[in-house]
Amino acid sequence: xxxxxxxxCGFIGSNFIIHMLATHQDMTIVNLDKLTYAGNLGxxxxxxREHGGTRYVFARGDIANAELVAHLITVHxxxxxxxxxxxxHVDRSIADASPFIQTNIVGAQALLETARTMGxxxxxxxxxxEVYGTLGPEGAFSEETPLAPxxxxxxxxxxxxxxxxxxxxxxxxxxxxxRCSNNYGPYQFPEKxxxxxxxxxxxxxxxxVYGDGKNVRDWIHVLDHxxxxxxALLKGRAGEVYNFGGAAEKPxxxxxxxxxxxxxxxxSLIRFVTDRPxxxxxYAMDFSKARRELGFAPSxxxxxxxxxxxxxxxxxxxxxxxxxxxNYARFMAAWYGERV
Numbered sequence: 001x002x003x004x005x006x007x008x009c010g011f012i013g014s015n016f017i018i019h020m021l022a023t024h025q026d027m028t029i030v031n032l033d034k035l036t037y038a039g040n041l042g043x044x045x046x047x048x049r050e051h052g053g054t055r056y057v058f059a060r061g062d063i064a065n066a067e068l069v070a071h072l073i074t075v076h077x078x079x080x081x082x083x084x085x086x087x088x089h090v091d092r093s094i095a096d097a098s099p100f101i102q103t104n105i106v107g108a109q110a111l112l113e114t115a116r117t118m119g120x121x122x123x124x125x126x127x128x129x130e131v132y133g134t135l136g137p138e139g140a141f142s143e144e145t146p147l148a149p150x151x152x153x154x155x156x157x158x159x160x161x162x163x164x165x166x167x168x169x170x171x172x173x174x175x176x177x178x179r180c181s182n183n184y185g186p187y188q189f190p191e192k193x194x195x196x197x198x199x200x201x202x203x204x205x206x207x208x209v210y211g212d213g214k215n216v217r218d219w220i221h222v223l224d225h226x227x228x229x230x231x232a233l234l235k236g237r238a239g240e241v242y243n244f245g246g247a248a249e250k251p252x253x254x255x256x257x258x259x260x261x262x263x264x265x266x267x268s269l270i271r272f273v274t275d276r277p278x279x280x281x282x283y284a285m286d287f288s289k290a291r292r293e294l295g296f297a298p299s300x301x302x303x304x305x306x307x308x309x310x311x312x313x314x315x316x317x318x319x320x321x322x323x324x325x326x327n328y329a330r331f332m333a334a335w336y337g338e339r340v
Contacts (some may be wrong), residue, residue, distance in 0.1 A: 002028045003233070004078045004120075006063050006111060007085030009033040011188045012126070014043035016084065016226040021051055023230075030057045030076045032069070033085070034103075038189040040323060064107040069114045080122040080233060081115045083108060089191055090130075090153045094277060097152035104156035109163050116173045124233050125164045127179045129218070129243070130154035134280035142286045143179075143241040150278040161241075168239040176236040178229055180244040181285045184305065185222035186312045190323055194306075197256050198313045199320060201265045211275030213253030216282040220246030221300035221309075228287075231294040242294065245285025248302035262310050 001024070007013040008031035017029050029051075033039045041048075047056050057076065061068045063085045072078065085107065087093065087100045108125070115123050132141040133148030147162075149155040161177055168175045184194045200207050228244035236242060250258075253270075260267055290296035300308075313320060 001026060002030070002076055002079050004030045004032060004069075004072060004076070004081045006032045006081070006083045007039070009035060009039035009041055009043055010084060011038070012183055012222055012225060013084035014040075014187050015185065015222045016082070016229060017044060017056070018047060019223060019226045020230065021047060021055060028055045028057070028076070030059065030072055030078065032059050032061055032063065032072060034062050035060055036087075038088070040187070042319065042322065043187045062107065063103070063111040066110050066114045069111060070118055073115070073118045073120060078120055080124065081111065081120055082124045082126065082229065082233060083111060084126050085111070086126075086157065088153065090151045091191070091276060093151055093153035093156070097156070100153055100156040104153075105159045105163070108160040112164060112167055112175075116167060116171060121174060122233065122238075123164070123167075123173065123175045124229065124236070125160065125175065125177045126229060127161050127177055128154065128157050129179050129181050129245075129283050129285055130280065131158040131161055131179065132283075135282040135284055137282070140245075140284040140286040141179075141243060143243055143289055150280055165239075174238040176232050176238065177241040178232050178244060179241060179285075180225050180228065181218035181220050181246060181283055183222045183225050184219055185309055186316075187319075188222070190320060193252060194255065194259070194309065195313060195320070197259045198263075198310060199324070201260055201263050201269060202314070204265070204269065206271040207256055207260075207269050208271050208273045209253060209256055210273060210279060213256065213270075213272065214251045215279060216249050216251050216284070218245045218284050219248045219250055219255070219302055219305070220244060220298060221305040224298040224300055227299070228290060228294070228296050231290070231296050235294050237293065240293075242290040242296075243285045243287045244290055244296060245287045246298045246300065246302070246305075248298075248305075249282075249284055250302065258306060259310070262306070
């Protein structure tokens with residue numbers, strides 16, 4: 001099987017490529033990535049050494065570049081597209097929604113249309129639970145939950161989801177949409193909660209926590225998410241949506257305190273900062289459909305996943321420093337400067 005993976009140098013995309021090449025000996029991956037601030041070729045250094053030029057091909061470019069996408073599909077005889085390419089950070093979308101509209105909507109539509117007109121047999125679009133909006137203290141998002149995004153980021157992802165749905169309904173194109181809860185694990189860009197807090201705690205820096213810290217997220221280890229996308233690619237029904245979750249609901253403040261305790265750092269490092277606009281209160285995923293139709297179930301509980309994640313970041317301090325030497329440090333200093 002020959003798969004075009006977009007955004008494969010990002011956090012989830014790179015983990016997906018590593019997983020798929022390790023578990024499918026007959027698979028070839030073509031990785032198309034624009035290499036914006038969160039794309040890191042270093043995430044796939046081992047893949048390039050082992051499979052470069054044979055089962056792994058990298059191409060730098062934009063998913064909105066229909067000519068390039070068509071060329072890759074033709075040359076590599078692509079059997080499926082898995083679209084991870086996206087701008088993903090809510091805070092950045094609040095500061096400037098333009099890149100999110102360009103990549104997450106315009107780019108996704110261009111990629112989808114090129115794949116359809118080129119006759120690629122299957123298109124898997126990787127989305128997020130944030131398109132559903134927010135929950136009260138009870139219940140969970142199902143695939144039938146109406147879309148109600150509350151940030152520019154989630155609105156852009158919801159728009160792409162609807163374009164993918166419309167492509168299936170209008171043209172009969174074989175599309176599958178996946179929606180997942182909050183990911184954590186190796187290679188996550190340090191602007192996200194868990195790696196941000198690990199890095200700051202290690203350096204005895206203040207840990208900024210939005211609002212009262214009681215916003216609840218369902219945490220899923222990135223490898224469980226990758227296995228879910230794998231199942232959707234290989235077994236998902238055309239036109240369907242599949243939710244993936246980790247069955248690990250945690251308030252943000254509990255996650256932060258878990259990190260501090262594991263590192264032997266005091267809770268006095270916590271700083272509660274002004275909440276961000278439109279901050280969803282709670283997410284929880286009902287993944288019973290994926291369990292029933294695909295055989296999906298998370299293999300990591302939060303205790304094991306966090307222990308392995310902490311160990312990875314501590315053992316890969318050079319990777320973290322390399323990432324932080326770019327735009328990340330300037331952005332975070334500007335965003336949190338007045339709040340810490």
